[in-house]
Amino acid sequence: MANTLNLGVAGLGTVGSSLCTMLETRSDHFTQMAGRAVKVTAVSARNRDKQRGFSLDGVTWHDDAEALARDPNIDVFVELIGGEEGVAKAAVEAALEAGKHVVTANKALLAKHGVDLARRAEAKGVALNFEAAVAGGIPVIKTLREALAANTISRIYGILNGTCNYILSKMQDEQLPFDEVLKDAQQKGYAEADPTFDIGGFDAAHKLSILTTLAFGVSVPFDDVHVEGIEAVSAADIEAADELGYRIKLLAVSQQTDTGLEVRVHPALVAKHSAVAEVSGVTNCVAIDGDYIGSLLLVGPGAGGEATASAVASDVVDVARGLVLPPFVRPVSALTSSNCAELGAHQGAYYVRLTVFDKPGGMAAIAKCMADENVSIESIVQRRPDSELPGGDRSGNSGQAATVILITHKTTEKSIRDALTAIEQAGKVSQPPQMIRIEVL
């Protein structure tokens, strides 16, 4: 049997604590699975005195993560600090420089500096493993790196942010407005005090950027990812989508198209009976379309200390078993620059919600703006304004706003955007139009 594999764990929050507890309580299991003992030899964290439910007896304490990264007694540096710059980046670079394998759950770091770090790992012949950085416990990195190695991938998409999925699911299930559900999610710990990073789509975009490099062999500057959040999704949208046979999800999609690679995160309507529509709450999913595999869907926990520790542990076991791959499967030298498609060229159907002044000619003007851009309408639902409820003014000229829901046939993003701009400029709507892409899964 090979020597003990010695870990240095930087960051002892929920994931780090779960990992250390796991290694302490099932060391025989690890020895059997990995073919050698796996042991936490040294750690670093902010607070040395905090009780964490596992023993630090015989474990070297470092106040400084970089010092831990260079500790000559460790073989693998496990980075669970987080953050795209600062300590995490410096420590990972130090570990690679010292020829240590690195296992990290840090999606922001990888989205911004992944290719550079991969180059450093390859130069030293060490592993840079990051299963836990995308979709928590779901083994999507391993699936792309190894299980689907023979395939040419045409699309990868999924629900990669549990906070957004929890909020949208609860808005759907309980017919509640966004603000109220967000507050509830914050109270339950599913959303941060400052939720921008999650609900703005940036967290999902970080993960998508990593998946895109793996799946397509391209290096995508993070700024090339199109990101929209869920802040503008209203209870009215969710209700209208439901009536039309759809659910609204924050989707992350990378897709080869005739005009290039689309890399986008945004709310999307998905058919109610699709597998992705059934993924609710904090659960994540990733679907991969490849030429040999057809379609593969993975569904599981996208976060949580234990599920994430499970992914970190599998990365560690891979190192223990001697598996060292180029971090993005292909060597960095073989990655190409992304040829990201202009989103204006995106082809698809759209959901549009308009708040139209209830005056004669409104619908005619809207229809003309759509026709001028060659956008053809599949279905249209106009809801009567409050004034037309029983007892109201039924003149059709109340001046109140009526809600109009349109579903378009397949068109381009540029066409629908131009049509909506024209509708706004024609003064027929009382609020900016709502537009959500419909995704065919």
Place this chain on the structure above:
Amino acid sequence: MANTLNLGVAGLGTVGSSLCTMLETRSDHFTQMAGRAVKVTAVSARNRDKQRGFSLDGVTWHDDAEALARDPNIDVFVELIGGEEGVAKAAVEAALEAGKHVVTANKALLAKHGVDLARRAEAKGVALNFEAAVAGGIPVIKTLREALAANTISRIYGILNGTCNYILSKMQDEQLPFDEVLKDAQQKGYAEADPTFDIGGFDAAHKLSILTTLAFGVSVPFDDVHVEGIEAVSAADIEAADELGYRIKLLAVSQQTDTGLEVRVHPALVAKHSAVAEVSGVTNCVAIDGDYIGSLLLVGPGAGGEATASAVASDVVDVARGLVLPPFVRPVSALTSSNCAELGAHQGAYYVRLTVFDKPGGMAAIAKCMADENVSIESIVQRRPDSELPGGDRSGNSGQAATVILITHKTTEKSIRDALTAIEQAGKVSQPPQMIRIEVL
């Protein structure tokens, strides 16, 4: 870069042909992914002259798979012959004996002789990879061996036979009887001329047996797997289940219980809105419950030449990358004998369909038989017999048979079986009772 990895491919049916075509048409891709060239060096098949869509120029032909297995020019023996004994077994043994890595899609061989073959592979320090043997293109073997290595698994279940799932889905969607759908499946090539192996549940049981050894570290004699097929599932069952909020699926389940490990394949009622209920047609799925991961679900193609070739290719790439693991993760010496639970001790709810003589006292007798075995009834639906349709004899004493559907609360298999035996012996039913387990997913 390491030397070329030379493959010997035995069996050139749909999977073998897909694999050879793949390796021929994307050799650069393989070289990049695997870090070395991967090449088909020698093959064997029944018919040398058949056109298969790829070139055999420069490839050594063997009439005999065993001779191919021993060919000194190959590094990996890829067995795509099939069958649990005979040529496939002899050739795989010969390859291992000669110190070749083996990749196989042969579930029957592994279910019957997997542990013995694993012992031989371990003794020689070579790989025995079989991703394609279970659930086609779904990477469940890799997930269990590697991604979930840290977890203690409590349950693994899934839809592992596409033929059965196609038949049950079509019976559901088109309200057709079993025989008619089976004939359609045979015409479409989804079912064999002799369909017993699939519809009897044996194919799923082979796959479950392999998964069970991997997931639980136990060696399960194939005869210890409880196997029931779908032959007895009627359109009436599917309709009644639908009304009660369920779908009927052929499930393969291995589950740790207080009385031991349950390893069983049988039709089961699953809640309509569970992810597994949404898996329809020839698609397969596998769900794994582990203590750190929680629940993970994989959905994808369970068969097909290309999807299966994708799985075979990933096994080959693993070998090319130098990954050699004990075939069942733990070394064979660490596998334990199965402590299979008696199915009589199985706890769960049951669906029961009775064909009751339409005479006074029938329901009372049935209720008493259930009560005598402490089986408590959650719901009961009695359908009127044809004679009670408008214009019929409404005496309640027609002598015709009425259908009674019962859903029980949680009970034991022994109790429900004893109750049903008593009901039959009391002469209250005109046909043997139908009983289907309800699975909580």
